[in-house]
Amino acid sequence: MSRVAYVNGRYVPLDRPSVHVEDRGYQFADGVYEVIAIEAGAPVDEALHLDRLDYSLAELAIAWPMSRAALKVVMREVVRRNRITARGIVYLQVTRGVAPRNHAFPADVPPSLVLTARPLPAIDAAVVRAGVRVVTVPDLRWKRADIKSVSLLPNVLGKEAAVRAGAYEAWMVDETGRVTEGTASNAWIVTAAGDLVTRQADHAILNGITRRMVHAIAAEHGIRPVERPFTLEEARTAAEAFLTSTTSLVRPVVRIDDAVINDGRIGPLTERLLTFYLEHVRSAPPAPRPARTTDVGAAT
Amino acid sequence: MSRVAYVNGRYVPLDRPSVHVEDRGYQFADGVYEVIAIEAGAPVDEALHLDRLDYSLAELAIAWPMSRAALKVVMREVVRRNRITARGIVYLQVTRGVAPRNHAFPADVPPSLVLTARPLPAIDAAVVRAGVRVVTVPDLRWKRADIKSVSLLPNVLGKEAAVRAGAYEAWMVDETGRVTEGTASNAWIVTAAGDLVTRQADHAILNGITRRMVHAIAAEHGIRPVERPFTLEEARTAAEAFLTSTTSLVRPVVRIDDAVINDGRIGPLTERLLTFYLEHVRSAPPAPRPARTTDVGAAT
Numbered sequence: 001m002s003r004v005a006y007v008n009g010r011y012v013p014l015d016r017p018s019v020h021v022e023d024r025g026y027q028f029a030d031g032v033y034e035v036i037a038i039e040a041g042a043p044v045d046e047a048l049h050l051d052r053l054d055y056s057l058a059e060l061a062i063a064w065p066m067s068r069a070a071l072k073v074v075m076r077e078v079v080r081r082n083r084i085t086a087r088g089i090v091y092l093q094v095t096r097g098v099a100p101r102n103h104a105f106p107a108d109v110p111p112s113l114v115l116t117a118r119p120l121p122a123i124d125a126a127v128v129r130a131g132v133r134v135v136t137v138p139d140l141r142w143k144r145a146d147i148k149s150v151s152l153l154p155n156v157l158g159k160e161a162a163v164r165a166g167a168y169e170a171w172m173v174d175e176t177g178r179v180t181e182g183t184a185s186n187a188w189i190v191t192a193a194g195d196l197v198t199r200q201a202d203h204a205i206l207n208g209i210t211r212r213m214v215h216a217i218a219a220e221h222g223i224r225p226v227e228r229p230f231t232l233e234e235a236r237t238a239a240e241a242f243l244t245s246t247t248s249l250v251r252p253v254v255r256i257d258d259a260v261i262n263d264g265r266i267g268p269l270t271e272r273l274l275t276f277y278l279e280h281v282r283s284a285p286p287a288p289r290p291a292r293t294t295d296v297g298a299a300t
Numbered sequence: 301m302s303r304v305a306y307v308n309g310r311y312v313p314l315d316r317p318s319v320h321v322e323d324r325g326y327q328f329a330d331g332v333y334e335v336i337a338i339e340a341g342a343p344v345d346e347a348l349h350l351d352r353l354d355y356s357l358a359e360l361a362i363a364w365p366m367s368r369a370a371l372k373v374v375m376r377e378v379v380r381r382n383r384i385t386a387r388g389i390v391y392l393q394v395t396r397g398v399a400p401r402n403h404a405f406p407a408d409v410p411p412s413l414v415l416t417a418r419p420l421p422a423i424d425a426a427v428v429r430a431g432v433r434v435v436t437v438p439d440l441r442w443k444r445a446d447i448k449s450v451s452l453l454p455n456v457l458g459k460e461a462a463v464r465a466g467a468y469e470a471w472m473v474d475e476t477g478r479v480t481e482g483t484a485s486n487a488w489i490v491t492a493a494g495d496l497v498t499r500q501a502d503h504a505i506l507n508g509i510t511r512r513m514v515h516a517i518a519a520e521h522g523i524r525p526v527e528r529p530f531t532l533e534e535a536r537t538a539a540e541a542f543l544t545s546t547t548s549l550v551r552p553v554v555r556i557d558d559a560v561i562n563d564g565r566i567g568p569l570t571e572r573l574l575t576f577y578l579e580h581v582r583s584a585p586p587a588p589r590p591a592r593t594t595d596v597g598a599a600t
Binding site: 005007014015017018019020021022023024025026027028029030033060091093100101103104105114116118138140141142143144149150151152153154155156157158159160162163183184 | 305307314315317318319320321322323324325326327328329330333360391393400401403404405414416418438440441442443444449450451452453454455456457458459460462463483484
């Protein structure tokens with residue numbers, strides 16, 4: 001089945017070029033994005049994702065391309081047109097718009113909005129539980145990783161280093177030897193003393209929605225995460241380690257470079273958090289049936 | 301006149317969407333670019349720009365989208381189709397290509413190539429000599445500014461801060477208080493002792509082609525630039541200051557934040573270097589007439 005994208009007011013075949021050469025997303029990485037999971041055809045933690053989108057847009061002084069309500073309708077229409085009735089993801093990108101190339105913000109240009117969606121296979125808990133390996137790379141990123149911008153080149157290079165090493169993810173290490181996060185996920189450890197630790201959400205990391213949900217769910221179950229930087233050495237000698245993201249869920253990390261974690265198996269606290277998180281994902285309320293209008297979000 | 305772009309093997313109207321949503325330049329800033337001046341219809345310092353393109357591509361392991369010879373032909377054809385017979389610029393962008401969104405490098409995907417061009421008014425030496433103001437901003441960029449990538453969001457934010465302050469450019473200052481460069485230009489000062497100083501070309505700055513030419517031209521005239529980091533305080537108290545870039549040429553800086561440089565006028569060494577550089581630009585050899593083929597660079 002050919003996929004459908006929403007691009008600036010129209011639903012178009014994904015394989016048809018639909019972005020302008022002078023879109024500032026293309027020439028300047030001047031845009032932001034979100035990746036939202038779909039379960040049973042409905043978005044997971046949609047409100048949190050749209051709140052974060054609002055934060056990213058505000059930090060860059062990019063206007064909302066349409067109302068939040070309209071965006072929710074478009075998101076559901078993209079899901080419907082791509083026939084995602086079970087699991088999948090929606091990708092949403094907003095850029096500062098199209099203007100003759102010039103670094104400074106253009107005046108009176110509407111932002112660009114693109115949405116795509118694709119189905120994913122159902123979650124296989126056994127595969128998730130088996131865990132993954134991570135390698136470590138220097139954190140080369142800019143100083144505002146809290147903004148979910150499309151300025152992802154260092155993340156790309158880090159992930160490629162992971163893949164070449166046969167690993168699933170790369171954890172990035174800052175100049176002081178502390179782990180910031182993964183290239184597309186947040187990093188967590190359980191110390192020998194039993195503390196659940198993840199770096200505080202400052203400008204050095206993206207405050208992941210899954211990170212926030214795991215934090216909240218853990219607290220509900222009486223587990224209080226400690227938010228502080230942790231060193232690579234702490235991670236290598238941790239009792240447990242895992243990573244979180246929209247598509248990775250709660251994913252045990254069983255090796256960090258050459259250091260085997262918990263004998264290469266999911267740890268007990270990670271197991272509990274994964275179970276809680278899967279319950280959360282699967283209990284997401286079904287989305288209301290969207291209106292089948294195509295007027296919403298017509299380009300202005 | 302409507303402008304024409306070259307996009308992946310075709311010459312298309314610039315105002316027609318021609319880039320894929322899943323082009324990695326759009327979703328990951330996974331690409332590089334060059335801006336090349338045109339004088340008398342011919343590219344200026346073309347070989348140096350193509351050498352730097354080669355460096356940027358190699359650092360990111362992106363293949364050349366076509367041979368260097370073919371790219372030179374396409375560049376001339378874009379200049380011709382946009383009727384740039386006097387001064388102008390060519391913008392050239394290469395990305396890792398189009399692939400389903402995934403941070404790691406895709407396999408067997410051809411890189412994307414886009415070229416645009418636009419005319420510029422003839423150089424007005426009096427305007428250039430009048431000089432410009434710069435403000436300073438923290439350098440928020442990633443740690444590989446030597447790669448001319450489209451990962452330009454911090455540069456965009458810096459330039460916008462300059463424009464909002466009524467300035468021409470923002471000089472970026474690192475955590476140690478040293479100036480790295482401008483958001484789209486290199487930074488130079490002349491110290492009270494008469495030393496011509498610009499930061500050495502390491503990973504913290506882009507090694508500008510105009511920077512290199514000015515360096516070479518200065519040396520030809522017995523002026524030996526000192527390549528070292530300089531502090532913001534040194535800059536504020538400098539005898540002269542200027543910035544260099546393809547479009548800014550050698551541009552006197554007459555104010556840095558609230559510090560007036562050389563009583564607000566172009567300094568004597570800057571004046572000499574500007575004169576030498578304009579001679580260089582204007583003496584660029586005329587381009588050979590391009591073959592009028594449209595086969596070159598057909599998409600593969």
